[in-house]
Amino acid sequence: MADRYLHFTGTPAGRLLTRRLGLPQPATLHRWSAERPHLEGALLHLTAGRSTRTEELAAVLARTGLPAGCGNGPVAAVVLDATGVADPAGLAEVHAALHPVVRSVTTSGRIVVLGAVPSPTDHHQAAVQQGLEGFVRSLGKEAGRGVTVNLVRIEGGAGAAESTLRFLLSPKSAYVSGQAVTVTDAEPGAVADWDRPLSGRTALVTGAARGIGAAVAATLARDGARVICLDVPQAGEDLERTAARLGGTALALDITAPDAADRITAEASAGLDVLVHNAGITRDRRLANMDAARWASVIAVNLTSVLDTTDALLKTGTLRAGGRIVATASIAGIAGNNGQTNYAASKAGVIGLVRSLAPRAYAEHGVTVNAVAPGFIETKMTAAVPLLIREAGRRMNSLAQGGDPVDVAETTAWLAHPASTPVNGQTVRVCGQSLLGA
Numbered sequence: 001m002a003d004r005y006l007h008f009t010g011t012p013a014g015r016l017l018t019r020r021l022g023l024p025q026p027a028t029l030h031r032w033s034a035e036r037p038h039l040e041g042a043l044l045h046l047t048a049g050r051s052t053r054t055e056e057l058a059a060v061l062a063r064t065g066l067p068a069g070c071g072n073g074p075v076a077a078v079v080l081d082a083t084g085v086a087d088p089a090g091l092a093e094v095h096a097a098l099h100p101v102v103r104s105v106t107t108s109g110r111i112v113v114l115g116a117v118p119s120p121t122d123h124h125q126a127a128v129q130q131g132l133e134g135f136v137r138s139l140g141k142e143a144g145r146g147v148t149v150n151l152v153r154i155e156g157g158a159g160a161a162e163s164t165l166r167f168l169l170s171p172k173s174a175y176v177s178g179q180a181v182t183v184t185d186a187e188p189g190a191v192a193d194w195d196r197p198l199s200g201r202t203a204l205v206t207g208a209a210r211g212i213g214a215a216v217a218a219t220l221a222r223d224g225a226r227v228i229c230l231d232v233p234q235a236g237e238d239l240e241r242t243a244a245r246l247g248g249t250a251l252a253l254d255i256t257a258p259d260a261a262d263r264i265t266a267e268a269s270a271g272l273d274v275l276v277h278n279a280g281i282t283r284d285r286r287l288a289n290m291d292a293a294r295w296a297s298v299i300a301v302n303l304t305s306v307l308d309t310t311d312a313l314l315k316t317g318t319l320r321a322g323g324r325i326v327a328t329a330s331i332a333g334i335a336g337n338n339g340q341t342n343y344a345a346s347k348a349g350v351i352g353l354v355r356s357l358a359p360r361a362y363a364e365h366g367v368t369v370n371a372v373a374p375g376f377i378e379t380k381m382t383a384a385v386p387l388l389i390r391e392a393g394r395r396m397n398s399l400a401q402g403g404d405p406v407d408v409a410e411t412t413a414w415l416a417h418p419a420s421t422p423v424n425g426q427t428v429r430v431c432g433q434s435l436l437g438a
């Protein structure tokens with residue numbers, strides 16, 4: 001369903017009228033394309049407090065493809081290293097560093113604050129490092145013009161955050177804002193080719209016939225993966241078409257079938273590297289009107305199948321060392337939603353699964369487990385939402401527009417990246433910093 005308001009505000013008359021009336025002014029976001037793969041403008045590397053990572057970070061930032069800024073010309077991205085901030089005086093340096101430059105960031109630009117993990121033993125450091133989260137979330141709401149603001153907490157060296165910084169400082173993260181992501185000190189997997197990081201790897205995407213799943217399959221294929229596209233047999237033609245377009249294979253299978261994991265193992269006989277749990281359904285009713293069948297079908301597709309296939313594919317070793325699991329939650333699982341007790345329970349369940357399994361899956365199998373939590377994404381699922389609620393969903397976020405399936409797909413591809421080993425147990429919202437559950 002086209003966002004006509006976004007189109008209208010992109011015209012000179014629309015811009016004038018909406019500005020006069022004080023209505024939301026969504027910017028046209030710069031998303032990744034082969035023609036425009038990088039942000040357009042310079043990168044400013046700033047520091048607050050005393051950092052021990054300056055040189056290593058500079059080397060990582062030099063590899064993002066963005067020229068270093070020297071004070072004049074458009075600024076596409078600002079990276080503020082606040083890892084050494086440990087008291088309120090350091091926090092004042094955060095203000096002093098960003099205050100003069102925040103206005104010069106271009107449309108669809110990026111502000112990334114690097115923090116440290118709040119200390120369990122030093123409450124002064126913990127207070128100000130937690131303070132950075134409030135700072136980032138507020139700046140995300142103020143920035144406007146499609147500028148995103150995110151916090152990356154690093155446990156170890158800046159090198160562990162390379163895949164994360166490359167993602168956040170690229171057009172691939174256009175709809176990710178107001179997030180706090182922790183990067184551990186785990187050793188990143190080797191990358192032979194940053195343009196095709198999944199080359200030689202096999203990925204399975206559930207619910208791949210259409211919507212977000214089809215975009216995920218296409219993005220992983222762009223990154224070099226051989227994709228197995230799974231969807232229900234009723235989705236037959238769409239599924240075949242998606243798989244054929246990507247040079248992948250189609251697996252017509254209901255993910256809730258008792259033999260689903262066996263069928264996947266048979267299809268991926270040489271092993272799997274990336275497992276994307278994307279298939280999902282809604283069966284909305286308020287609890288008082290919800291029969292047991294609506295409850296059961298949503299839990300079965302959105303949660304039980306995720307638990308069962310994850311367990312089986314780890315146990316059989318089908319998902320091999322260096323593997324990645326990316327599950328699909330929802331902001332409804334964080335904020336709750338009227339008429340969605342079943343759906344929100346299933347999606348909050350996915351977040352619980354990720355949090356609990358991630359450390360064990362990595363220790364025992366060398367596999368990371370993360371989730372994406374989409375906000376309002378323009379798909380057939382949201383096209384079915386009543387008009388007024390749909391308009392509210394689109395506008396009630398810092399970017400004043402809905403996301404595209406590709407926004408969730410790019411976030412999934414970052415989590416599936418071989419160099420993203422240090423990103424584990426995270427739930428990353430792809431919601432333009434929605435007001436819901438923020």
Ligand SMILES: NC(=O)c1ccc[n+]([C@@H]2O[C@H](COP(=O)([O-])OP(=O)(O)OC[C@H]3O[C@@H](n4cnc5c(N)ncnc54)[C@H](O)[C@@H]3O)[C@@H](O)[C@H]2O)c1
Nearest residue numbers: 207211212231232254255278279280330374376377379381
């Ligand atoms: N669209 C949004 O705004 C939004 C927001 C938050 C979360 N999500 C989640 O993102 C995921 C994709 O959503 P979408 O908007 O692309 O939905 P969609 O309805 O367009 O696509 C979902 C796909 O999953 C498939 N599927 C459903 N049940 C299945 C089963 N039992 N076995 C195999 N495949 C099955 C469907 O056939 C369909 O192709 C879902 O998990 C959804 O809950 C979407």
